[in-house]
Amino acid sequence: MNILxxxxxxxxxxxxxxxxxxxxRNGELSxxxxxxxxDALNYLNxxxxxxxxxxxxxxxxxxxxxxxxxxIKQKHEVPPPFVMxxxxxxxxxxxxxxxxxxxxxFLTKPVDFNxxxxxxxxxx
Amino acid sequence: MKYLLKIVLLLFPSFLMAQNAIxxxxxxxxxxSLLVVFHAxxxxxxxMEICKQLGMYYDEANQDSAIFFRQYELKIARQLNQKLWxxxxxxxxxxxxxxxxNYAQSLHYYLQTVNLAQDKESEKNIWNITxxxxxxxxxxxxxxxxxxxxxxxxxxxHSTGNDEKARSFYFKSLKIAEEVNDxxxxxxxxxxxxxxxxxxxxxxxxxxxxxxxxxxxxSLGYSKYNGIIYISIAExxxxxxxxxxxxVYFNHAIREGKRNENNLxxxxxxxxxxxxxxxxxxxxxxxxAYAEMALKTVNRMHSIRILxxxxxxxxxxxxxxxxxxxxxxxxxxxxxxxxSLANADKIKQFQNIEFDQEFHQQELEKEKILYQSKIRTNAxxxxxxxxxxxxxxxxxxxxxxxxxxxxxxxAYDQLKATQAQLIHSEKMASLGxxxxxxxxxxxxxxxxxxxxxxxxxxxxxxxxxxxxxxxxKEADDLVKDIIHNEEKINQHGRRADAIVKSMxxxxxxxxGTKEPTDLNTLADxxxxxxxxxxxxxxxxxxxxxxxxxxxxxxxxxxxxxxxGRVLLNLINNAFFAVSVKTKKNPENYKPQxxxxxxxxxxxxxxxxxxxxxxxxxxxxxxxxxKIFQPFFTTKPTGQGTGLGLSxxxxxxxxxxxxxxxxxxxxxxxxxxxxxxxxxxPNQQS
Numbered sequence: 001m002n003i004l005x006x007x008x009x010x011x012x013x014x015x016x017x018x019x020x021x022x023x024x025r026n027g028e029l030s031x032x033x034x035x036x037x038x039d040a041l042n043y044l045n046x047x048x049x050x051x052x053x054x055x056x057x058x059x060x061x062x063x064x065x066x067x068x069x070x071x072i073k074q075k076h077e078v079p080p081p082f083v084m085x086x087x088x089x090x091x092x093x094x095x096x097x098x099x100x101x102x103x104x105x106f107l108t109k110p111v112d113f114n115x116x117x118x119x120x121x122x123x124x
Numbered sequence: 125m126k127y128l129l130k131i132v133l134l135l136f137p138s139f140l141m142a143q144n145a146i147x148x149x150x151x152x153x154x155x156x157s158l159l160v161v162f163h164a165x166x167x168x169x170x171x172m173e174i175c176k177q178l179g180m181y182y183d184e185a186n187q188d189s190a191i192f193f194r195q196y197e198l199k200i201a202r203q204l205n206q207k208l209w210x211x212x213x214x215x216x217x218x219x220x221x222x223x224x225x226n227y228a229q230s231l232h233y234y235l236q237t238v239n240l241a242q243d244k245e246s247e248k249n250i251w252n253i254t255x256x257x258x259x260x261x262x263x264x265x266x267x268x269x270x271x272x273x274x275x276x277x278x279x280x281x282h283s284t285g286n287d288e289k290a291r292s293f294y295f296k297s298l299k300i301a302e303e304v305n306d307x308x309x310x311x312x313x314x315x316x317x318x319x320x321x322x323x324x325x326x327x328x329x330x331x332x333x334x335x336x337x338x339x340x341x342x343s344l345g346y347s348k349y350n351g352i353i354y355i356s357i358a359e360x361x362x363x364x365x366x367x368x369x370x371x372v373y374f375n376h377a378i379r380e381g382k383r384n385e386n387n388l389x390x391x392x393x394x395x396x397x398x399x400x401x402x403x404x405x406x407x408x409x410x411x412x413a414y415a416e417m418a419l420k421t422v423n424r425m426h427s428i429r430i431l432x433x434x435x436x437x438x439x440x441x442x443x444x445x446x447x448x449x450x451x452x453x454x455x456x457x458x459x460x461x462x463x464s465l466a467n468a469d470k471i472k473q474f475q476n477i478e479f480d481q482e483f484h485q486q487e488l489e490k491e492k493i494l495y496q497s498k499i500r501t502n503a504x505x506x507x508x509x510x511x512x513x514x515x516x517x518x519x520x521x522x523x524x525x526x527x528x529x530x531x532x533x534x535a536y537d538q539l540k541a542t543q544a545q546l547i548h549s550e551k552m553a554s555l556g557x558x559x560x561x562x563x564x565x566x567x568x569x570x571x572x573x574x575x576x577x578x579x580x581x582x583x584x585x586x587x588x589x590x591x592x593x594x595x596x597k598e599a600d601d602l603v604k605d606i607i608h609n610e611e612k613i614n615q616h617g618r619r620a621d622a623i624v625k626s627m628x629x630x631x632x633x634x635x636g637t638k639e640p641t642d643l644n645t646l647a648d649x650x651x652x653x654x655x656x657x658x659x660x661x662x663x664x665x666x667x668x669x670x671x672x673x674x675x676x677x678x679x680x681x682x683x684x685x686x687x688g689r690v691l692l693n694l695i696n697n698a699f700f701a702v703s704v705k706t707k708k709n710p711e712n713y714k715p716q717x718x719x720x721x722x723x724x725x726x727x728x729x730x731x732x733x734x735x736x737x738x739x740x741x742x743x744x745x746x747x748x749x750k751i752f753q754p755f756f757t758t759k760p761t762g763q764g765t766g767l768g769l770s771x772x773x774x775x776x777x778x779x780x781x782x783x784x785x786x787x788x789x790x791x792x793x794x795x796x797x798x799x800x801x802x803x804x805p806n807q808q809s
Binding site for chain 1: 565566567568570571572573574575576578579583605608609612616
């Protein structure tokens, strides 16, 4: 399963690669990283159906995670990919907006990777 | 009899008209007819008029009858509320009382008349006004009454020996009579004044008054009192030692007295006067003869007023004749008559009434004073009230002002409290703004710290496993990963630390005190500090910088540390901007930061400005209004907290009452302008 991780924090890449290194080694999961909403859209445009799961940060310079979510759910292929929002803003407002825009799940930072792994397992 | 009555009644008005109603008295025949009508008629006003006529008919002949009709007149006048008629009846009653020697009663009635005649109300609604004024003028009618009563009061006081008072009343009467030009009154007053002056031995004056009286009487064709005037003139001539002239006037007087059947008083007076005159001339037989005639006349008319003098004449005559017994008897009679006329009781009574009158007048005076003082008191009270009202209004006004002042003060206090609260809540709000930012800025590094450390625990476990298995190559890779992760942990830990520190710096209240500060020096210090700070961090960084100072810049009262922080922020931003552009466009570009100080007053005041100008990429228009918001930053994650400009904004605007503005053009550069007032407003901390 290919997962697209979108976050302006570049250290998110080594973190995900190390946390999921067993799953990657087993070939269960593969990761793609985008550091902005724009990057994410570019990737999605060029790699149709590649990403089954999108994990996106909300607070990013330029296109925010919510904008990205909106674009994916409104303008992309059917069925739309599974989108999980991950944000440091764990407040009710962001949660509501994300759900209203069609987010499939919502996680807060710091990310509990054990919980994330459980969620991903149910999707596979 | 009834038939006769009707005729009389029919004739009555014309009969009244034919008369000089004011002073002509009826003949005996007329008096008889009037008496018949008086008994027959039911008409009160006619009876009142008849009473006046009959009173006049009897007043010098029969005092009892005169008094009866006067009292009847008075009763009707009062019933009909005819004030002037009441005054007249009262006056005539007083005259009758005087004639009978009852001076006290006389004065009593006279004073009633005075009160009525002085009252203007008496002018209203006078029935048959021709009885008092030929011209039917109510005012003249009343004036006639006043003149009459003053004359009679003079006569009364003359009789009681108070000549001065008598003279005063006569002249009062004369004055009114002259004013209203009443010949009848002028005659009477002149006659009475003549008598008075004669008794005062001012004989020439007396003669003049008497001649005047005679002239008025003749012009009026009024002869009732001519006898009296002749006596006065005769007596005056006697006193002047002119017996021939005196005799002539005595003869006139006797002739008048005899001719005028109805003026017995005048005749009695003539006889009495002649008796006294002959007594003076030592002719006892003549004295006795005239005294006898006087006595007879007086007895016919029931008047005792001149009795003492008649008896006295008898006594003197008998004394001259040597008949001492008779002389003594008449002397005694004289004394008794005098006593009954003016005994102690009567005089006392008179004085009492006089006193009452004076008392009454004093009361009136008192009332007047009381009234005036009442008016004055009222005016005073009114004034006081007005003052009170004004005072009250002023008091209320000032109270309202005080209230308003208190309200304003209260409102001001509330405003101040609200302002303080606002400042506080603004701090809280910005803290709230911060919280969201803090959450993000702290949670992100924390995310790495937590997760990398967890990964490292796992990796450390794996490492132990590989070492046990002797897989050194694997172990070596794992150690490298662990080290790498530790670096990330350390890096993100520092990041969190920096965020918390800058946050504290932002929220911390400035404790620095304002001191006159040389901004030129301050700008120089921080420009260098910023440049070297950046060079220390990034060896590749280089930029041109310039300081252009205005040497005339005065010292400004500021918190140097705070302004320094602002300058550091602005200069750092400027260097960052030029470094961004340098990286993008290395050729033909000379990065430059210029700091300028200048005297440039704020609007409506004095002030200085510091400009920080860079030739970086400029600020895009869409984010221009966001740059002062906390945590807004264009720097890559980790390089800026986004608090620099918002903190600077707080320091300049809130801390120093200045302004901070930005001018920027895309591709050209950015200029921040900080303006500080020279005279700073009182500062809230």
